[in-house]
Amino acid sequence: MRITIFGATGLQGKSLMGAWSDDAVTGFGSADGDIRNAERVSDLVRRSRPDGIVHLAAYTDVDGCEANRDLAFDVNCRGAVNVAQAARQYGAHLLFLSTDYVFDGTKTTPYATDDRRAARSVYGRSKADAEVQLSQILPDCCIVRTSWLFGAGGKCFPDTILKLAASRPQLEVVVAAERLLQPRRRLAARETEHEYRHGEPESLRALGNLQPGNCEHGR
Numbered sequence: 631m632r633i634t635i636f637g638a639t640g641l642q643g644k645s646l647m648g649a650w651s652d653d654a655v656t657g658f659g660s661a662d663g664d665i666r667n668a669e670r671v672s673d674l675v676r677r678s679r680p681d682g683i684v685h686l687a688a689y690t691d692v693d694g695c696e697a698n699r700d701l702a703f704d705v706n707c708r709g710a711v712n713v714a715q716a717a718r719q720y721g722a723h724l725l726f727l728s729t730d731y732v733f734d735g736t737k738t739t740p741y742a743t744d745d746r747r748a749a750r751s752v753y754g755r756s757k758a759d760a761e762v763q764l765s766q767i768l769p770d771c772c773i774v775r776t777s778w779l780f781g782a783g784g785k786c787f788p789d790t791i792l793k794l795a796a797s798r799p800q801l802e803v804v805v806a807a808e809r810l811l812q813p814r815r816r817l818a819a820r821e822t823e824h825e826y827r828h829g830e831p832e833s834l835r836a837l838g839n840l841q842p843g844n845c846e847h848g849r
């Protein structure tokens with residue numbers, strides 16, 4: 631199987647590139663092509679001839695998205711649409727990594743896949759819009775929503791806290807308790823590969839919320 635990864639140079643992309651074995655995996659970062667450029671995306675997909683595409687590339691700076699709304703929608707929504715259209719053009723399956731930010735975070739129980747999207751941030755809205763458009767372009771695509779990713783080789787919450795703790799005697803951090811309960815996110819790379827290699831066709835047409843201790847599939 632041939633796999634193409636957009637966002638291969640990011641936190642999750644590097645982890646996925648390192649973890650994926652047995653298949654021919656091609657990874658692209660922004661230096662290989664800007665996903666906002668539909669022609670370039672199409673060209674990269676045509677040349678890598680993938681059976682499956684994993685789309686991780688995004689503008690992930692949540693505060694930056696608030697300050698740069700147009701850029702957030704251009705990269706996170708239009709860029710994702712460009713990847714989906716290229717996937718459709720060349721007959722590749724698409725897996726899109728989305729976020730719990732598509733919800734408003736007020737629910738006190740785990741979110742179901744068919745809960746209404748109600749993003750409160752620009753980042754969340756840009757990813758929610760991408761989900762809707764991708765489902766229309768490629769009804770068979772797989773959308774996986776995860777929350778805080780952590781791991782070596784990229785900017786992530788534990789890394790930031792460790793750096794701050796090294797320079798300050800005391801830290802004040804405000805977070806929603808449930809957002810800390812995601813220790814298995816570092817396994818997401820293996821889960822993604824597993825979905826592709828061993829997933830039944832049904833599980834590749836899923837909308838999934840990854841939550842602590844379970845992975846709920848819908849659709």
Ligand SMILES: NC(=O)c1ccc[n+]([C@@H]2O[C@H](COP(=O)([O-])OP(=O)(O)OC[C@H]3O[C@@H](n4cnc5c(N)ncnc54)[C@H](OP(=O)(O)O)[C@@H]3O)[C@@H](O)[C@H]2O)c1
Pocket residue numbers: 636637638639640641642643658659660661663664665666685686687688689690691705709727728729730757776777778779780784785
């Ligand atoms: N990090 C989290 O906690 C978290 C939580 C939930 C969901 N997610 C989702 O998971 C995915 C991966 O997140 P991550 O933390 O691994 O992201 P990341 O470390 O910020 O990496 C972003 C990736 O996107 C690429 N990229 C950004 N803008 C691009 C553009 N205009 N054209 C082409 N490539 C572009 C970057 O390329 P270069 O590095 O080469 O510039 C990099 O490979 C994202 O879709 C994100 O929304 C992340």
